[in-house]
Structure formats: structure tokens, C-alpha cells
Amino acid sequence: MTTLRPEDFATTPDWPKPGVLFYDIGPVMRNAELLARTTAELVAASHDLVGDVDYVVAAEARGFLFGPELAVALGAGFIPARKPNKLPPETSSAEYALEYGVEQLHIHDHGLDGARILVHDDLLATGGTAAALVELMTRAGATPVGASFVCEISALDGRKALSGLPVSTLVSFD
Helix, strand or coil: CCCCCHHHCEEEECCCCCCCEEEECHHHHHCHHHHHHHHHHHHHHHHHHHCCCCEEEEECCHHHCCHHHHHHHCCCEEEEEECCCCCCCCCEEEEEEECCEEEEEEECCCCCCCCEEEEEEEEECCCHHHHHHHHHHHHCCCEEEEEEEEEEEHHHCHHHHHCCCCEEEEEEEC
């Protein structure tokens, strides 16, 4: 059972645009005890979900908060999925929709044939970011085996975008 609660996060209404309620993981990151527990719980939940993986892939920027540490704890490598113009060429990219716009992620996709992949991000909302990561990994010849998130906004039903992929979250916002 997770020790994270919705009240551990800060919220900012109408950001980054009117009508969007932004959930801020900052208070969790600033509390050393809560940060350590969240990391341990994320690792345990991810391992229980998928077992062994070859890589953890996470999206810039907030996926990078726990992604590398999650990879190390799982004995896996880390694949950073970056925004445009952040990686040297040659990259593969996927475009995805957010609640408030369209973004793009890029990866270096060489050497991933047959790799077992855990998709990770801090928040599951509409599922667009995670679905883009799944698409990138699949096109690279890898097999996404699960998706791990610190939290999710359950009303946005982002799990549907992940086509039945097993999903783990530590806390849900209704």
C-alpha cells in the first residue's frame, strides 16, 4: 500500500492554460522522507508489475525525476525520450496530444530489438505521452511490457490509450 496521498501534491488551477488543473510533484520531491518512500514504492510496484526489464524509457522532463533511479534499482538501462532538438541526429520521433496542445518525443532507437521495456512517467493523464513512448519502443523492435506512474488522473482514463498494457500507479486523483 502506498504512502502517497493526493494532498502530498500541490495543484495549480488554469495552468498551463485555462481549464487545466496542474498537479505538481514538487512537494513530494522536496520532502526527503516522502521522496525516499515514493522511490522505494515505485520500484517495488514496477518490479511486481513486470519483473525483469532491459530498459526503462521515460519522457522529458518529469519522467526523468524517477526514471533513471527506477532503472538502476531494476538492473536496467535508461532511455531518455527528449523533446525536439535535444538529441543529436539520427532520432526517431512520435507526436502526441496533451490536454492543452501537441508535443513530440525523440529517442535514439538503435540496439533495442527484442528488449523488454518499462514505460515510466510521473503522471498518467490522457495517456498520450505514454502511448507515444510505447509507439517509439515498438517501432524500434522492443516490447513494452508495462507502464509505471507516480500518479494518475483517473477521470481522464489514460489507461485506455495504453491498449491493455499492465499499469501501476501509486496514487490516483479523481
